[in-house]
Amino acid sequence: MTIDPAFRIGPADRRLFGSFVEHMGRCVYGGVFEPDHPAADPLGLRTDVLDLTRELGVSVVRYPGGNFVSGYRWEDGVGPVADRPRRLDLAWKTIETNRFGLDEFMAWARLADVEPMMAVNLGTRGVQEACDLLEYTNHPGGTQLSDLRRRHGAEQPYGVRLWCLGNELDGPWQVGHKTADEYGRLAAETARAMKLIDPSISLVACGSSNRDMPTFAAWEATVLEHTYQHVDYISLHNYYDPSDGDRASLLASAVGMDAFINEVIATADHVGAKLRQPRKLKLSFDEWNVWYQARLQADLDRRGWVQAPALIEDDFTSVDAVVVGDLLITLLRHADRVGVACQAQLANVIAPIRTRNGGPAWRQSIFHPFALTARYARGTVLRTEPTGPTYDTAKYGPAPVLATVAVLDEESDELTVFAVNRGDTDLALDLDLRALTGRAGSGATTAGPTGLGHLVLDAGADPDATNTAEHPDRVVPRELETPTVDGGRCAVRLPAVSWNVLRFAGRP
Structure with missing residues (x-):
């Protein structure tokens, strides 16, 4: 594989490292919010x-949400907790207490140092309710709803910049399911009205719920005919399911993600050309993860209406972690068009973070590739076109054994290569770094890059290993020998079924 700083894709947008908090299962109650927990703060x-x-x-x-938002009344989650109603949540067949709502989420987001991305209910509600929510969150004051926020303790507006125009409304399971024409017209009307209130916001129109939807691509084309001029992103959702036991296909899940992204780009660009719009629409891949989906219906069927039940609390394996690392590589490879991505979800519900009510919190195996990619993928994403073997998969046909991307941080003059070996034997990788010779952030020349480290998370020895509260560090990255660069070339070995981080410094 040859790496050249001239072959640029685009900046590694920090919004690619998003997550998702939905009122589903124990993501909120028992996850981010548990007032009786020993580690709970005053909020x-x-x-x-x-x-x-x-x-x-x-x-x-x-x-x-998520499905939850399509029946949600945002007013239920603001103001004095004692006055908030208990309601049936039709999406997940639970009782919603509304102890945690908009104001609590904004307080949490500030403490977590994350940017909030709000979704509006276009399932059972419409233009006015979306405008009311925007006025409450973003208008400085002097109106009924902005002054209501101030009375609730938030003197300054929340300043939410990212907004989703509903959720998965192509899906028959969605409360308020709509046709593409129905949704497209409603989304366009809502977008126009919301931007009259706050022109600085960015809006995400609903794309298909997954690539296998029977209306996929036709849905995007119709929705964008209505909304292209009014929105900034079209959404993508997709989950990758290990339940069928086909490990070869699971390890090639990023092949499916890559095709999905390219197909949505093609559809969006077609509509843009048809409408004579020079602007290229961005993509928001705001739900993605590995998910053992067969378990969900059993979780829903075995109980009645309860509060915050355990739902799809999947225990992720070391193989799942390699797949998640590979999916992150794919998102980075499309950094020129994918501007937002959210792994679903943050806590307990198919999540990198697991907790026990009243007990510990721990990192699942998939925590580590996300955290390390978010840490080291800073700067400019470089195009890599590796050559190597393929292997056979039932779902995707012949798939490359090797998947890679490189990110160059020109401020620190460091290069990071992310690489996945999907194969069941070790893989020798030859890196040509000669184009980096002479680079130095200070303007000085160098003899070439030097190795800084090689981190690996591999699943070859124990593919079914998981992290638990009792054994939270069973699946963690480990250090391998620091790569050696000789004459601008570097030879490394990638273990079987592994996700790797190779780091280099421009200064010797």
């Missing part, structure tokens, strides 16, 4: 989860 927020969120490197968090 009821779990400080151990806050610490792990900051360590994870999360940049933006989408809230309050």
Whole structure:
């Protein structure tokens, strides 16, 4: 693989390292919020989860859903807690107490140092309710709703910049499911009205709920015919399911993500050309993860209406962690068009962070590739075109064994290469770094880059290993021998079924 700083894709937007907090299962109650927990702060927020969120490197968090938002009344979650109603949540068949709402989320986001990404309900509600929510959150004061926020203790506006125009309204499971024409017209009307209130906001139109939807691509085309001039992003959602036991296909999940992204780009660009719009629309991949989806219906069927039940609290394996690292590589490879990405979800619900009510919080295996990518993928994403073997998969056909991306931080003059070996044997990787010779942030010349370290998370020895409260560090990255660069070339070995971080410094 050859790396050249001239082959640029685009900046590694910090919004690519987003997460998702939905009122689903124990993501909120027992996850980020548990007033009776020993580690809870005066607001009821779990400080151990806050610490792990900051360590994870999360940049933006989408809230309050997800399916939940399509039946949600935002007014239920503001003001005195004692006055808030208890309601049935039709999305997840639970009782919502509304002890945690908009004001609490904004307080949590500030403490977690994340940017809030709000979703509005376009399932059971519409233009006026979305405008009311925006006025409450972003208008400085002097109106009924902005002054209501101030009476609730938030003198300054929350200043939310990112807004989702509903959620998965192409899905028949969604409360308020709509046709593409119905949703597109409503989203366009809502977008126009919201930007009259605050022209600085960015809006995300709903794309398909997943790539396998029967309306995929036709949905995007119709929705964008209505909304292209009014929105800034089109959303993508997709989960990658290990339940069928086809490990070869699971390890190639990023092949499917890559195709999905390219197909949505093609559809958006077609509509843009048809409408004579020179602006290229960005993508918001605001739900993605590994998810054992077959378990969800069993979770829903075995109980009645309860508060914050455990839902899809998947225990992620070392193989799952390699897949998550590979999906992050794919998002970075599309940094020129994917501007936002949110791993779903943050705590307990198919999450990198797990907790016990009243007990500990710990890092799942998938925590580590996310945290390290968020830490080291800073700067400019470089295009890499590796050559190497392929292997056969049932779902994607022949797939490359090797997946890579490189990120150059020109401020520190450091290069990071992220690489996945999807194969079941070790892989020798030859890196040509000669184009980096002579680079130095100070303007001085160098003899070439030098190795800084090689981190690996590999699943070859124990593919089913997981982290638990009792054994929270069973699956963690480990250091391998520091790469050696000789004459601008570097030879490294990637263990079988592994995700790797190779770091180099421009100064010797």
